[in-house]
Amino acid sequence: MTTDTDQDHPCLPGGLIPLDQWKSPETSVHKTVRAGFQDILEQLRSSITPEGRAFEKLDNLPALSAAKLKKFAPEPSAEELANALNQQLEVFRQDGHHNRPVNFLVAPPFSGVPQALVAMKRRVIMPPDNLLMSEQEVSGWWDEQLAGDDWVLPELADFWLRHRSGLSLLKEFFARVALDNAGEGVVGCSSWCWQFWIQYLPELHTGPVTLTCLTGDRLTQWLDYLASGKSGRHLTARMTHDGLYVLPARSKDSKDKYSSFAQDLANVARGNRGVAHAIWQRALRAKPEEDAEQEGAEDTPANGPKCWVAPLDQLSLPSVPHSSGRQCGHILHALLLHNGVSRAQLELVTGIPGQEISLTLARLTRAELINQDAQISRYQVTPLGYPAARKYLQARGYPVDGF
């Protein structure tokens, strides 16, 4: 189902909604039960196989070239998302849904919100080098940063460490926000960081908003929009095994048979645009299986770019390696809570000795669950590894985000 907002902001399908209205994509009981059994089997399998699997392509079909991939599934534009977010926030203000000077935008990892906030042409507040400031130092630092209005804080998760001495910055910040004493600004916050802080400060009420969950239809619209770019030429994407259509988005008078791929992808990604986009990139193929091209060929538009999509069960996503200890869980959880941290910071927040951290980081990197940003030497969870990491943490009792 598409709405007016989808037409106005194709880069932000569904627009913004209050955080408490967010719902994961609807799925059938059959699929939920199947997913539950698959999770159990996955847990059993991971304890039998010695190492977690990295991403695997289970078919022999050729992947798209880098140039075509960039053309058919380009990275979303931060500037366009920034414009859409600005307009949506303005609508919220005008409607009277939000009348506080500071707007909180809570989004799951890989949503692209921090990059969009940086592109908003406002004064960007960056985290200090030392996150373990004393209470006195913190007060002076915020006085300086919040001196004028019209600021933007791209990612709140960068401003704290889960350590006794690493909470001061955000405690002071939230205290100022609660008193409307922080000027006017926009704050981006990872859903994992947010979850921690609303549990730590249960009386915190800031009226956060979030991006609407990508359902199958919205995901199709968004992928179609990304692929068509400025040229306006729609990409035709069909399944490699049965020739059913995935793109372009179904029009009202379309008689083509469409695959449930987009719906399944939305479910696997739990409506997370970054995760869905990463899997989509890995699913694109240059050629179909034999016969698939013939099926429905008479309906194929004569012009326009064309590519093929491998079924989701032909893609094996990374899984968390089996471990009898808590190292993998602690590290993955810390990386998600802080939107990525350095090795030294990991030592501080998990309490795991440095050598053990190095060994576990190496295992998780080999499994493609995490990668290291060479520029800032921070480790972070990969979009492809995120679904497995989240399930792993949830199954082991860790506090997970609401997305």
Next chain:
Amino acid sequence: MGDFGLKDALSSITSTAILEAIAVVVAASLLILVIQKLVPAVASKLSGKPRLYLLALVPLLRLLIIILTIVMVVPILVEPSFENMLAIFGALGLALGFAFKDYANSLIAGIVTLYEMPYRPGDWIEVNGYYGEVRSIGTRAAEIVTLDDTVIVIPHGLLWDTLLANGNDGTDNLMCVAELYLDPNHDVARLRSLFRDVIYTCPLTRTYQPVIVAVSANDRGMEYRLKAYPLEPKDQIRFISDLTARATEVCREEGVRILSWPPLPS
């Protein structure tokens, strides 16, 4: 009718019937053995609720197999008429009642255990001063494994007259308490706030469950109780140790003396 008709009921038993009945009982025993080994082994590979559900299945499946075995064996041995059934179960009841009173007591309590579920496999219970995780629930007794890895066998019969404390009651939520006794001369509000931070920043804490720092004054000093839930019940020792270590560090930084009991000579 001095023998309750038992003689008549058993008169028709043939050697073939006995062999057949033994075969059924052996098959049932083997099946129970496999279930008791296999299901906990599979459950140990899982975490969270699936593990608890699988463990809880074991005694229920065993009870089901025992009932089915009885239903199958009795008609093999005797004609299943009302009189014969009355004779068989009457005699069985008498034998159990007199010869194996305590055993029967535990057997019945074992059935009650499956119905009332005062403890299930995976629960952390304390009975008569023994604390541990219920590893298995047998027909007569339950086995718990203490934190020192000692197996304790608890007859179900104890259920009738013994207080039983269940820490997690079929869930994976187990509250843990780290206790500290401190010298009274300090800022209580500040220390409570710091201890709260200690709990929230411990990586083993379930932050979505209640976190409480209770304080009271008694003749040993100021008693602080840091109450929170670990990620999983099996983490309890590490969790309490971690909280205690972190809280001790706070006391050291704040210059608050931790008290020992009995007091150390000054």
